[in-house]
Amino acid sequence: MGLKTWALKKSIWLYHANVGACNNCDIEVVDCLTPRYDIERFGMLLAGSPRHADALVVTGICTCQARPRLQELYLQMAKPCVVLCIGACACTGGIFRPCYHFDGPVDKVIREVDPDAIIAYVPGCPPKPEAIISGALKALDAIPC
Amino acid sequence: MKRTVIPIGPFHPIQEEPEFFQLTVEGETVVDVDVRLSCNHRGIERLCQDLTYDQIPFLLARICGICSASHPMAFCQACEDLCGVETPPRGLYLRSIICELERIHSHLLWVGLAGHFIGYNTVFMWAWKYREPVLELLERLIGNRNNYENFCVGGCRRDIPQEKLPEITEVMDEVQGNVEMLTKAVLDDPILKVRLGGIGILTYEQARQWCATGPTTRGSGVDIDVRRDEPYAAYNLLDWQVHVQPAGDVFAKTVVRLLEVLEAVKIIRQCVDQIEPGEIRAEVREMPQGEGIGHAEAPRGETFHYVCSDGTNYPIRYKVRAPTYVNLPSFKSSVIGQELADAMLTVAAMDPCYSCTERVAVVRNRRHSKKEILDQRTLMKLSWEKTERIRKNI
Numbered sequence: 345m346g347l348k349t350w351a352l353k354k355s356i357w358l359y360h361a362n363v364g365a366c367n368n369c370d371i372e373v374v375d376c377l378t379p380r381y382d383i384e385r386f387g388m389l390l391a392g393s394p395r396h397a398d399a400l401v402v403t404g405i406c407t408c409q410a411r412p413r414l415q416e417l418y419l420q421m422a423k424p425c426v427v428l429c430i431g432a433c434a435c436t437g438g439i440f441r442p443c444y445h446f447d448g449p450v451d452k453v454i455r456e457v458d459p460d461a462i463i464a465y466v467p468g469c470p471p472k473p474e475a476i477i478s479g480a481l482k483a484l485d486a487i488p489c
Numbered sequence: 490m491k492r493t494v495i496p497i498g499p500f501h502p503i504q505e506e507p508e509f510f511q512l513t514v515e516g517e518t519v520v521d522v523d524v525r526l527s528c529n530h531r532g533i534e535r536l537c538q539d540l541t542y543d544q545i546p547f548l549l550a551r552i553c554g555i556c557s558a559s560h561p562m563a564f565c566q567a568c569e570d571l572c573g574v575e576t577p578p579r580g581l582y583l584r585s586i587i588c589e590l591e592r593i594h595s596h597l598l599w600v601g602l603a604g605h606f607i608g609y610n611t612v613f614m615w616a617w618k619y620r621e622p623v624l625e626l627l628e629r630l631i632g633n634r635n636n637y638e639n640f641c642v643g644g645c646r647r648d649i650p651q652e653k654l655p656e657i658t659e660v661m662d663e664v665q666g667n668v669e670m671l672t673k674a675v676l677d678d679p680i681l682k683v684r685l686g687g688i689g690i691l692t693y694e695q696a697r698q699w700c701a702t703g704p705t706t707r708g709s710g711v712d713i714d715v716r717r718d719e720p721y722a723a724y725n726l727l728d729w730q731v732h733v734q735p736a737g738d739v740f741a742k743t744v745v746r747l748l749e750v751l752e753a754v755k756i757i758r759q760c761v762d763q764i765e766p767g768e769i770r771a772e773v774r775e776m777p778q779g780e781g782i783g784h785a786e787a788p789r790g791e792t793f794h795y796v797c798s799d800g801t802n803y804p805i806r807y808k809v810r811a812p813t814y815v816n817l818p819s820f821k822s823s824v825i826g827q828e829l830a831d832a833m834l835t836v837a838a839m840d841p842c843y844s845c846t847e848r849v850a851v852v853r854n855r856r857h858s859k860k861e862i863l864d865q866r867t868l869m870k871l872s873w874e875k876t877e878r879i880r881k882n883i
Binding site: 365366369374378410439470 | 529530531532533535536539547548551552553554555557598601613614617618621633634635636
């Protein structure tokens with residue numbers, strides 16, 4: 345295990361990007377930070393800038409307007425990093441897939457700029473905070489040592 | 490003095506309308522504000538035309554994750570207006586219960602975030618902790634923490650079993666105790682009063698002029714509430730009141746929201762007492778040709794829905810006017826003249842969901858000269874520093 349991966353696995357900081365979500369997944373992500381679930385005890389907290397973050401938490405369908413911005417966010421992050429697609433919309437487009445402003449899904453958009461990106465999917469509408477925490481841990485396990 | 494333009498966003502999801510703000514500042518004072526919409530535009534109205542009347546409520550619940558009871562509610566009323574169906578009484582009470590549970594968790598969410606903005610993270614953590622039992626109750630009753638999807642044209646999809654009603658009362662006892670304590674803590678706190686009082690003022694006339702709705706306008710002394718003025722669900726069968734505060738500042742809006750939480754608890758208790766066993770859904774055979782409108786009081790204000798039918802299973806036009814859309818222009822009155830440190834709080838006072846951290850770029854002199862990037866932390870720090878100054882002076 346290299347120094348970078350060792351450090352990454354210790355306490356991951358999250359950057360949260362809403363690229364066209366209904367806010368449901370967003371409030372569940374914030375819910376993880378509050379007393380009931382409190383993921384800060386694992387050292388996870390929201391970072392104010394993508395450059396400080398280890399994991400990009402993406403919610404929403406990725407609209408036409410958000411697409412270039414999401415790619416920009418991913419490129420700004422320090423590598424190695426993981427991407428968490430939270431909710432059915434981020435995973436597949438969900439109920440909004442037939443919409444004309446849908447330009448995703450998120451994994452396709454991110455793989456366009458980095459084919460080897462580590463992407464975890466947390467399905468659900470919205471996923472429960474337990475599922476989000478579990479998804480984050482599984483993504484960390486998937487990082488090659 | 491030199492003018493500076495500060496763009497905020499675009500990743501700034503305020504409920505169903507994420508926006509891009511441009512603040513023009515002179516020194517520390519905001520002199521102009523510009524709002525641009527549609528970064529989060531998904532095309533829901535168009536998609537509605539491809540879905541049947543039974544499918545549409547599931548889509549509308551996802552207009553906004555926090556108002557996921559109010560939008561389907563307004564849709565069902567629009568369709569019932571169109572086909573002239575009466576919902577059975579039990580269906581009406583169930584609707585009121587779910588709408589009010591939504592209001593409780595939405596307002597507590599806002600109070601928490603407002604506390605976070607001024608550097609009172611204790612309020613943030615408290616409010617979100619007190620919100621959690623409500624979400625768990627909803628999960629027990631409906632099956633999901635946030636998207637309730639219990640409404641359909643003619644009534645409700647799922648019944649709440651009679652033996653589960655005491656559970657609601659139990660949770661309401663817990664919420665009432667906690668929220669009363671929180672309300673007292675917020676009202677008695679001298680720093681909060683100074684920090685929130687007198688900023689972001691929207692006067693009575695301005696609120697009327699901008700046609701603002703919901704707690705934003707009730708905090709400015711305008712006495713409107715769809716639940717009372719044009720009753721739907723079971724609201725006309727219950728004893729409750731609309732809370733209005735005349736001051737128009739952020740403090741008044743906070744008070745209105747906290748009192749509305751207690752009022753919602755009162756409404757739910759009465760619903761649980763009065764609800765009788767019976768049918769929950771009236772049968773709807775077909776949708777006639779014509780138009781229907783429905784509106785409901787979402788936690789953020791009035792949501793208005795319009796449906797136009799040609800007699801088939803699909804609407805030919807569907808229109809939604811969400812509360813934030815009409816509240817946004819009121820920034821022209823409330824933000825201008827504020828300090829930069831208060832601008833975020835004033836924007837937040839309208840109840841944006843601030844779950845996302847955004848970047849802010851300060852553009853100096855508009856053209857040449859270099860860009861300066863401020864992240865959310867820097868803006869938040871400005872706000873926290875002001876709270877700290879006030880704390881020291883008291």
